[in-house]
Amino acid sequence: MRITTVSYRNKHHIAIQESDSCWAVSPQPANLGDALATGEVETLLEQSDSWSRAGLDELAFLAPIPYPRRNIICLGMNYAEHAEESLRAKGRELELPEYPVLFTKATTAVIGPYSDIVLDEQVTQQLDWEVELALIIGKGGRYIAKERAFDHIFGYTVVNDLSARDLQFRHKQFFLGKSMDGSCPMGPWITTADQLHDPHNLTVRSYVNDQLKQDGNTRDMVFRIPEIIATLANVMTLQAGDIIATGTPSGVGFARQPPEYLQPGDITRCYIEGLGEIANRIVSA
Incomplete structure (x- = not known):
């Protein structure tokens, strides 16, 4: 799986690659670093089948963990x-x-x-x-x-x-x-x-x-x-x-x-x- 944090409609979302041109985007604003730190990432991924789909032209790629909690x-x-x-x-x-x-x-x-x-x-x-x-x-x-x-x-x-x-x-x-x-x-x-x-x-x-x-x-x-x-x-x-x-x-x-x-x-x-x-x-x- 390829997973990251993106800017989608001016908010940060978790996104999973489905194909070269299509990504599944979490319905609620979130970033991957926080989801990992709080232990919520597995629960989020279990719901990914219902996430929105977006093309590359709709996304801006951020660092996968844009705000690390530690150095x-x-x-x-x-x-x-x-x-x-x-x-x-x-x-x-x-x-x-x-x-x-x-x-x-x-x-x-x-x-x-x-x-x-x-x-x-x-x-x-x-x-x-x-x-x-x-x-x-x-x-x-x-x-x-x-x-x-x-x-x-x-x-x-x-x-x-x-x-x-x-x-x-x-x-x-x-x-x-x-x-x-x-x-x-x-x-x-x-x-x-x-x-x-x-x-x-x-x-x-x-x-x-x-x-x-x-x-x-x-x-x-x-x-x-x-x-x-x-x-x-x-x-x-x-x-x-x-x-x-x-x-x-x-x-x-x-x-x-x-x-x-x-x-x-x-x-x-x-x-x-x-x-x-x-x-x-x-x-x-």
Whole structure:
């Protein structure tokens, strides 16, 4: 199932894809994040046969979870080649992380799959791209064993973990450089876990102005999804609706020679096999 939040007749509704051109839309205004957090999503889906049908021209796609209740949890250096390029760019020797590198992005970073990304050059002049597979927690819990981790996943989506490298390196911690408003395009929908045979064998690509920048595969993750979930749940209670971005492959801008950064007018696209593609234009503040 592909499911998301849309704007329909100027209100937010949950929508389920029925065909390439037709979506079933919930009769009452709602968003998927709230439905997951309150445990109402299964009840809503049981009633979906009676929902209205709408064409693509009637819908505006929002982030599947447009207002996350908690920060987006992210992994850094979770692909070996990306870790190598990052450390090389900083003049350091390659040393893969022994444990997952974790940080968060503010909830206000989330925007829709086709929304404009506002670049305020007074804030950053080094805006970088990072395509990532994100998973959505469907059933919360603490002390989740690796063997049961997949039981807690509602589905998967595409995110662009946009990064202000000057802020990131200036402040040492990742949070500010990762948390600019609008720096987490997400979508275009959530593909439910039952539809994805193997999340560890997906092509992951990003483009800037149709030029391929990243070309990786999720099989190259240093820490795989069960270990990520178990590591987090050993420390904190995961909640339904939590978003976990699992890291990016090599090919980011700051590690290129010379470095490359996004500019107004650029269009960045992020694609993951089986999940779809998001596309966002960079615009001046």
